[in-house]
Every structure is written in structure tokens, then in C-alpha cells.
Amino acid sequence: MTLEAIKYENGKLMILDQLKLPLFLEYIKINSVEDGFRAIKEMNVRGAPAIAIVGCLTVAVAVQKKEFENTKELAEFVKTSFERLVAARPTAVNMTFASKIINLSILFLNNFHFLNLLSKLESEMASDVKTNKLIGDHGAAEIVKLLGDNVTILTHCNTGSLATAGYGTALGVIRSLQRENKLKHVFCTETRPYNQGARLTAYELVYEKIPATLIADSMVSAAIKEKRINCIVVGADRVAKNGDSANKIGTFQLAVVAKYFGIPFFVAAPFTTIDFxxxxxxxxxxxxxxSKELTEIGGKRIAAEGIQVWNPAFDVAPANLIEGIITERGVFKPNEIKNQIN
Incomplete structure (x- = not known):
């Protein structure tokens, strides 16, 4: 049984409160656009695919609570709702892409009706799971082709069922390797300062009975050397046309370390993550x-008063450090991305 980060049925949306994991399994009801905005901003839900799905389903919930006199009024409400939701966490591109498609559908399809909008918004969950399974299988096949059996892999942040509608992106690759009996062991970083690796990825790996070890972010080089890690796979929140990939802070240094040790560094993400x-x-x-994300743990201050804090949520792994970008359409070299625009 896979963890459900998002539950939607009959116009009602609930999300798993990831700030409570792994200690408590609690769901939050999303009844409005502002509820969705807060849940995304405060990271009750996180992960670029999950943010996009929650954004779409939040709009689905909101439109069912209102009456619209015409398509123009509906389109304006959907547009402003998505603008508000996208502003909650602007680095991830997936929800921006979804909102553009939906807004264009409303404005330019002559036979577009209210039920068409709901169907389109609600279809995002099933579509995401299908996409993730393809990502997992393409990535696993590429890694096995490159490394053979007994892959010892390292991943960063959380990219599994908790970051998507199900299965996961980078963690989906790991699931597919496990299914094919090609996986020896997984190492996951704690992922400071928000500890998504320790709180969420470790939770998923234990839940799925995948052999895994948690390490501190500062242990990666030593772990690659001592534990014979031979591959790194991470997710992405936005991929540029040249293949540069933005992901959770700490990703850049993983790419640098992978290059030093001569092991492949992969990025796994849906095609909608590519921003052409x-x-x-x-x-x-x-x-x-x-700054409190760095200076406090559980509401208790751990850093000296008066210290300045810089707390970017993401960094960018340069394309020349990336072995391949794994998508549902296949695995591409970074310099091949620009040719996939059509």
C-alpha cells in the first residue's frame, strides 16, 4: 500500500500534513484558494508535482463553491486563483505550466463547459502517477544499462509518493530498481534545514521496505568513498532549456562531488518541469x-541570537555535471533538452 499525500473525492480535498511526519499521520482539509496557498507556502504539502496537483485541485474545490454567469467570469476566477497559488512557491514551474494549459482551454475551446474544467483539473492526479511510473522505469533501465546490477544509490530531499500523486520521480527510479531486483542499497540525506530526507524520504523507504540508510548532508563524500555509492539521483523543481536544474538546496554540491568521484548524477522530473x-x-x-528554518528546531532556538541567516530553498546543478535528465518521455542528455520543445 502506497502513502497517499493527496486525497480528493466528490469535490473534497485533503492533504497529508507533511510537517507532522513522521510522528503523526494527519490530513488537512483544503476548502478555499487561501487554504491551498497557506498549505503550499508553509510546506504542509511540498514537491513540485504535488504542489501542481494540489493547486489544480484547490481550484477545482473553489470553483464548485461559486456560481459564474459566463465563461469570461469563470476564466478570470481561475486565472487569479492560479496566480495566487503560484506565488506561494515560485521556483517550481509545474503549476505554472498546468495553469496556462487550463486557462487556454477555458478561453479558446468553443465547447468548453464547467464540467470540462472540473474533469481537466481532477485528471491531474491519475496523469501524475502514470508519468511517475514511466520516469521510474526509464531511469532504472538507464542506470542498469550504465552500471549493471547491485546499484547503490544516493538521493536528496523527498521525491516519492509524498512529493507527487504517487510512486515518485527520483524515488520512483529507486522503486523501479527495487522491483527489478537491481537495487543493493539506498542512502538518503537528512536534507537540512527542513529535514525532508530524514522526516519524509526515510519514512517512505521504511514504509516500502526498501533497504536504506540515513546520513547527514555533510557525510556525502565520505559515504560515496566508504559505502561504494555508485549513482546519485535527485528530483527537480525547474529545468532550464540548457539542462541546468534547480532542486533542493544542497543539490549543486552533490553534482560536484559526483563529478569528483566519477559517478553518474541524474535528475528525474516530469517533462512539465522543463521551462523552455x-x-x-x-x-x-x-x-x-x-531564517527560523535554520535557527530553530521544533520551535526551539539552536543558533546564537543576532547571527545573520541566508536560507535559499533551492540551488542549481549545472548541465555539465548532469549525466542525464530522466522524464516520462525518456532519458536525455542536458544538451538534448532544447531539441525536445515540440
């Missing part, structure tokens, strides 16, 4: 978060 309007990583807007 973004030429390179320098153009990606990096979200900066509250």
Missing part, C-alpha cells in the same frame, strides 16, 4: 525562506 522559456539556471528565481 528559461535559457539557463541564472534565470531561475530562487525562493528564500524564513
Amino acid at each position: 522559456n528559461c535559457e539557463n539556471g541564472d534565470e531561475i528565481v530562487i525562493e528564500e525562506r524564513d
Whole structure:
């Protein structure tokens, strides 16, 4: 049984409160656009695919609570709702992409009706699971082709069922390797300062009975050397046209370390994560978060009063350090991404 981060049925949306994991399994009801905004901003839900799905389903919930006199009024409400939700965490591109498709559908399909909108919004969950399974299988096949059996892999942050509608992206690759009996062991980083690796990925790996070990972010080089890690796979929140990939802070240094040790570094993400309007990583807007995420744990201060804090949520792994970008359409070299625009 797979963890459900998102539950939606009959116009009612609930999300698993990931701030309570792994100690408590609690769901939050999303009844409005503002509820969705807060849940995304405060990271009750996180992970680029999950954010996009929750965004779409939040709009689905909200439109069912209102009456619209015409398509123009509906389109304006959907547009402003998505703008509000996208603003909660601007680095991830997936929800922006979904909102553009949905807004265009409303404006330009002559036979577009209210039920068409609901169907489109609600279909995002099933579509995401299908996409993730393809990502997992493509990635596993590529890694086995490169490394053979007994893959010892390292991953960062959380990219599994808790970050998606199900199965996962980078963790989906790990699941597919496990299913094919090609996986020897997984190492997951704690992923400071928000500890998504320790709280969420470790939780998923134990839940799925995948052999795994948790390490501190500062242990990666030693772990690669001593534990014979031979591959790194991470997710992404935005991929530029040249292949530069933004992901959870700490990803850049993993790519550098992988290059030093001569092991492949893969990025796994849905095709919608690729931003063809973004030429390179320098153009990606990096979200900066509250200093308390670094200076406090569980509401208790651990850092000296008066110290300045810099807390970017993401960094960018340069394309020249990436072995391949794993998508549902296949695995591409970074320099091949720009040719996939159509």
C-alpha cells in the first residue's frame, strides 16, 4: 500500500500534513484558494508535482463553491486563483505550466463547459502517477544499462509518493530498481534545514521496505568513498532549456562531488518541469525562506541570537555535471533538452 499525500473525492480535498511526519499521520482539509496557498507556502504539502496537483485541485474545490454567469467570469476566477497559488512557491514551474494549459482551454475551446474544467483539473492526479511510473522505469533501465546490477544509490530531499500523486520521480527510479531486483542499497540525506530526507524520504523507504540508510548532508563524500555509492539521483523543481536544474538546496554540491568521484548524477522530473522559456539556471528565481528554518528546531532556538541567516530553498546543478535528465518521455542528455520543445 502506497502513502497517499493527496486525497480528493466528490469535490473534497485533503492533504497529508507533511510537517507532522513522521510522528503523526494527519490530513488537512483544503476548502478555499487561501487554504491551498497557506498549505503550499508553509510546506504542509511540498514537491513540485504535488504542489501542481494540489493547486489544480484547490481550484477545482473553489470553483464548485461559486456560481459564474459566463465563461469570461469563470476564466478570470481561475486565472487569479492560479496566480495566487503560484506565488506561494515560485521556483517550481509545474503549476505554472498546468495553469496556462487550463486557462487556454477555458478561453479558446468553443465547447468548453464547467464540467470540462472540473474533469481537466481532477485528471491531474491519475496523469501524475502514470508519468511517475514511466520516469521510474526509464531511469532504472538507464542506470542498469550504465552500471549493471547491485546499484547503490544516493538521493536528496523527498521525491516519492509524498512529493507527487504517487510512486515518485527520483524515488520512483529507486522503486523501479527495487522491483527489478537491481537495487543493493539506498542512502538518503537528512536534507537540512527542513529535514525532508530524514522526516519524509526515510519514512517512505521504511514504509516500502526498501533497504536504506540515513546520513547527514555533510557525510556525502565520505559515504560515496566508504559505502561504494555508485549513482546519485535527485528530483527537480525547474529545468532550464540548457539542462541546468534547480532542486533542493544542497543539490549543486552533490553534482560536484559526483563529478569528483566519477559517478553518474541524474535528475528525474516530469517533462512539465522543463521551462523552455528559461535559457539557463541564472534565470531561475530562487525562493528564500524564513531564517527560523535554520535557527530553530521544533520551535526551539539552536543558533546564537543576532547571527545573520541566508536560507535559499533551492540551488542549481549545472548541465555539465548532469549525466542525464530522466522524464516520462525518456532519458536525455542536458544538451538534448532544447531539441525536445515540440
